[in-house]
Amino acid sequence: MVERVRTPRLEIAYHRRGPSSGPVVVLVHGWPDDPSCWDGVVPELAENGFCCVLPYLRGTGPTRFLDDAVPRSGQIGALAADLADFVTALELSDVLLVGHDWGARAGYAVAALFPQRIRGLVAMSAGYATGAALPYELAHNYWYEWFTATERGRAAYRDDRRELSRYLWSSWSPPWPGRDEQFDRTAPSWDNPDWAEISIHAYLHRWHEAPGDPAYDDIESRLAAAPPIKLPTLVVHGELDRDNTPATTDGKDELFTGWYERQVLAGAGHFVPREAPQATSAAIHRLATVSGPG
Template sequence: MDRVRTVKANGIEFGYLSMGSGPLALCLHGFPDSAHTWRHLLPELAERGYHAVAPFMRGYAPTGVPADGAYEGGALIADAVALHDALGGDADAVLIGHDWGALPVYGAVAFAPGRWRRAVAMAMPPIGAMLTSFFDYEQLKRSFYIFLFQTGLAETAATSEGFIEGLWRDWSPGYAAGEDVAHVKECLRDPENLAAAIGYYRAMLGTTPQTGHYAEEQAAVGRVGERPVLYLHGHDDGCLGADLVKGAAPHLPKGSRVQVLRGAGHFLHLERPREVNDAILRWLDR
């Protein structure tokens, strides 16, 4: 799994980790993270008979930086669909995403439901659910970095000593993130890659206007899809508080399930891999 392979999809050269053969299980990471975040899940998906693939998201080295500078949700959805095609996915493929990787999960099961049998999202509730509590004072404090990333100080702050380590420490209290932080820093070492990762947040709040290249996919952002989604969230999440999960169910497709894990923070799949893997595998087996 440590050898990085490459595939071209949606005009970008994607680096990815993979294991196994069978129906595609596409696993998408978030920020500040990398494809290595799926190191506990990929082997178990492979044992279950899946071709388990974890790409480095657009802009995260060794994946290329998109020439059009597109980081809006529609671009991420288009990437997921294009990777499905490039990696030989069919109607039995499943889609799994954490943090930023969860956004294209919701969008892809709405935009291209025929490509996915089931889906899993973690640590980023559906947009409709987040809007209900995102501007609560306590959540705004947790989200300081989002607003910082809209400014010209973003890159300086993100490369300052202890910044990424501090996010992991606050978001997953008690978790030893040394290995994960090292992978993140490798992905974002070059200024263009760091600017790409911050670009997701600038597109999120409109600081960077949408490119308009993914209008159809963008229309699926926030729309309720047609394939059931398992949503997992850590009770002690220091990035997006568990209060944001309360209104998630109505914004998920019919047959979906919401589960909050006690004793887990934002990176719940790394903190509690046995419990999270079991929940995912049971969901996919249904």
């Protein structure tokens, strides 16, 4: 069942699984994806007593803006504010925050700037504080981000989003069992009327080709300073990730002043929750153990 909650700017759709009285795990999907990326993870967590909460990001699935005049921004500051507002609106506390890709980037920002309701973070397939000079391998990998700077690229995001996303899924990871079926079940979430504009803005803003929403200027300026993350943090990366390579999470120890661990999963690509659900569950259990009782 899809539930909904209102935040200052959104009506966020989400799923809830497991006992409501259990330790809370908020699982945040990436791009292009939706909460079904956690389908191989949630049953085990729920069986072990965790209350799993799975929101749809802005521009995905049934999540909608409350006001047509609000800019359709995809910047990290917006995703972070959405996530912090979501946790607050549901009055969650002692949250184990688990994010993949865009969800990881939002998770880092919330852990750094809005940690009050968060117990610890598992971040998957994306690094924190990635503003350093870009190796050419990553510049090659990020062609789809540069693509948004062209009219033809923007047209692909708007008019050919399924085939664009299918190509990204196939090029970022080795094949995994059920990939095509999972893709077909997930793709309707990108029919959200704001998906293309949010996606385009996310990458134009990342590379300073478009201004951000002024509502998030304070968050963006604070994130630019790469504030240290004090919460217990476990970073998980696929060895064969051909989007954000494992180098993007390597050598970041000094940015985490609490308990910190990094795992690189042999044989896994970018879509770690889908490709390695058992390792994903194990990472969440490890964080739950080291971060203390919820």
